[in-house]
Amino acid sequence: MTAPRQSPARQAVVPVFLPFRGCPVRCVFCAQDVQTGLVHTGLADARQHQPATGQAAGMQAANGQPSIPQAGKSIEEILNNTRQNLRQRYETGQPPAELAFYGGTFTALPEHELAACLSMAREAMGRGWISTFRCSTRPDRVDAAVLERLRDAGCGVVELGVQSFADRALAASRRGYTGATALEACAAVLAAGLKLGVQLLPGMPGHTPGDFADDVPAALAAGAHMLRFYPCLVLEGTGLAAMWREGSYAPWPLEATLDALAQGWLAAMRAGVPVIRMGLAPEEGLAEAVLAGPVDGELGGRVKGRALLLAVREALTASAARQKWLEENGFALCLPRAVQGFFWGARGELRAAWAALGLRAVAFEEQTQPQILLISSRP
Numbered sequence: 001m002t003a004p005r006q007s008p009a010r011q012a013v014v015p016v017f018l019p020f021r022g023c024p025v026r027c028v029f030c031a032q033d034v035q036t037g038l039v040h041t042g043l044a045d046a047r048q049h050q051p052a053t054g055q056a057a058g059m060q061a062a063n064g065q066p067s068i069p070q071a072g073k074s075i076e077e078i079l080n081n082t083r084q085n086l087r088q089r090y091e092t093g094q095p096p097a098e099l100a101f102y103g104g105t106f107t108a109l110p111e112h113e114l115a116a117c118l119s120m121a122r123e124a125m126g127r128g129w130i131s132t133f134r135c136s137t138r139p140d141r142v143d144a145a146v147l148e149r150l151r152d153a154g155c156g157v158v159e160l161g162v163q164s165f166a167d168r169a170l171a172a173s174r175r176g177y178t179g180a181t182a183l184e185a186c187a188a189v190l191a192a193g194l195k196l197g198v199q200l201l202p203g204m205p206g207h208t209p210g211d212f213a214d215d216v217p218a219a220l221a222a223g224a225h226m227l228r229f230y231p232c233l234v235l236e237g238t239g240l241a242a243m244w245r246e247g248s249y250a251p252w253p254l255e256a257t258l259d260a261l262a263q264g265w266l267a268a269m270r271a272g273v274p275v276i277r278m279g280l281a282p283e284e285g286l287a288e289a290v291l292a293g294p295v296d297g298e299l300g301g302r303v304k305g306r307a308l309l310l311a312v313r314e315a316l317t318a319s320a321a322r323q324k325w326l327e328e329n330g331f332a333l334c335l336p337r338a339v340q341g342f343f344w345g346a347r348g349e350l351r352a353a354w355a356a357l358g359l360r361a362v363a364f365e366e367q368t369q370p371q372i373l374l375i376s377s378r379p
Contacts (some may be wrong), residue, residue, distance in 0.1 A: 005134060012097040014089070014130070016082050021104035021113065028173055028239035029204060029232055031289060062361075075113045079120045082192035086129035098156075099124060099133035106135035107146045118153040125154050132156035136199070139185035140177040145194035158189045159197030159228070161278075164207055165218045172206025176313065179218075185224035196225040197276075202260055203232035203252035203294070209260045216264040220271045227268055228277040229303075231257045233293035241291055257294035269307070278303055301342040305350050313357055315372060325374060330358040334371040340364040 021024065073081075082099070089097060099121055109117065124130045134157035135150065142158070150158065164170060165179035191198045198219040219227060234244045234251055243249035252260070261278060268275050279299040280286060287295075290329040296302065316331065317323045335343070343362070344350050354362075360375055 006301050011131070012089075012094070013100050013135050014082065014085060014097045015100045015102050016078060016117075017103045018075075018078070018101060018109070022108035022110070022137075023105045024108065024141075025174075025176070026239075027175065029201065029220050031235040031238050043142055046101040056122065075116055079116055083124070085121065086124050087127075089127045090127070091248070091353040093375040096128055099130045101133065101135040103136070105141050107150070108141040111178045113118070113218040118149070121153055121155075128375050130144040134159060134197070136161060136197075138177075139182040140350040144192065145190060147188060147194060151192050151194055153223060157195040157197055158187055158190065158192075159199055159224070159226075161199045162186075162215075162219070163199065163201040163204055164211055164215050166207065166215065169204055169207035169211055173204045183218070183222055186219075190223050192204055195225040196223055197226045197228065198222070199230060200264075201230050201232050202264075203241070203257065205232075207232070209252070209256060212260050213263060216267050220273055220379055224273055227264075227273060229261050229264060229275060229279070230277070231261070231294045231299070233280065233295055234291040236289045237348065244292055245377070247275045251293035254294040254296060258296075258299075258302055258306055259300075261303040262310055265303050266307040266311055288360060302349075304339070305342040305345040309350055309353055309357070310342065312372065316357065322374075326358040329375045330360040331375055332361040332363075333359065334363045334365060334368055334373065336368055336370065337364040 023030075086097070086099075103118060106114070106117070121130070121133045125132070132157055133153075136159040137153060139160050139162055142160070144213075147158065160182065162182045162185075163173065163175060165177050170178060174279055186196055186198065200212065200215050200219065201207070202215075216227070232240075232251060234240050234249070240249060244251070265275050265278070279296070282297065312333070316326055343364075344354075
């Protein structure tokens, strides 16, 4: 049995939010203004736009709401603000950060905007403000030429908003590409010598827990270095909100989401691939924008707690003989202290499940390998 270990200190990330920029269409579930907190700063006005279908935007079968490429500040203003932020960090003695271009479709930015972003990244690396940068984009907006350009500019990671590899779900969500396209994009990122991140959206229209159970192994097999799980939420101002109101879409229940993500997180952990985010970050304005869906401020911890319970249960019940022993005697655990915060679940929700499994005692130590100790009641 394996268990999560304490992660080393991560490099600071300085985000540059480019909501909707470069997007050929606005996806039915997307509200990047509230997802990034920009709706409260005047940098995006997308919530004022109602869903509109039939906008082809040069994509095959990609109907959805038109994107808003010029909402809010100009790219020059955004990058100048980022320069000031990076310079201040440097002047106060902070180590080089990782720059991250989030939101929108980075590789589909207008040429002058993409060139400006890459130029600023090169400048920041040359001045020692950052050591590398990452970006996020769509699987159908990468090719060898643009990936080589990113790599040569100092990019280290490309995160693909795959959402799912299931064709049925991709079609229902009007993503405009297939699972095969997503796999080809993953291969292209790796072939360019870049690290691959895969973002998944469990619960998107047409998506089932079974699809997600296939998506995680598919992402791992495709060579992902990191994953993100974003359970689909119904956000005000999106096409999904209209579908939810008319009854054509229902989000996953929270319990089903927790169970599905626990399975996915455990599979990733066993493969040595980190899940670097579960659920949307709690930006200002997000809570009031959520109309429905499995939102939970403790999502990550609850998922990890269930995953650990699942891993121990699988290890203990691998044989009928061991299961019989457990029923008669029970077991104890010695685990890394890193898991203590989520072991019992939110407000102790997993205590009954651990007791039913036969847990008699648990110890948490700083540096230890996970151990299961079978208890004998015999003298």
